[in-house]
Amino acid sequence: MDNTPKNPSDPETLSDEEMMKLINEILDSVPPEQAEACLLAIAEGRPPPLEVPVDLAPAQANSLLLFLHRGGG
Numbered sequence: 286m287d288n289t290p291k292n293p294s295d296p297e298t299l300s301d302e303e304m305m306k307l308i309n310e311i312l313d314s315v316p317p318e319q320a321e322a323c324l325l326a327i328a329e330g331r332p333p334p335l336e337v338p339v340d341l342a343p344a345q346a347n348s349l350l351l352f353l354h355r356g357g358g
Contacts (some may be wrong), residue, residue: 299345304352307339314338324350 299307311320315335323333327346341349 299348304349307349308353310339311337321350
């Protein structure tokens with residue numbers, strides 16, 4: 286599987302490796318059962334219910350949600 290971003294000049298495109306790193310950073314400070322709610326809020330442009338340690342654009346949060354739902358790679 287190709288782990289490089291589809292468009293390297295697009296700052297919102299994350300590789301699988303980058304997504305795993307971000308997810309691990311989030312899970313280090315947010316309970317796993319709350320992580321999805323936080324990502325969903327960010328993806329919808331709302332503030333997350335808990336503070337997350339990473340700065341994500343809504344499109345990045347949406348990509349992370351999709352990544353989690355497909356099994357993390």
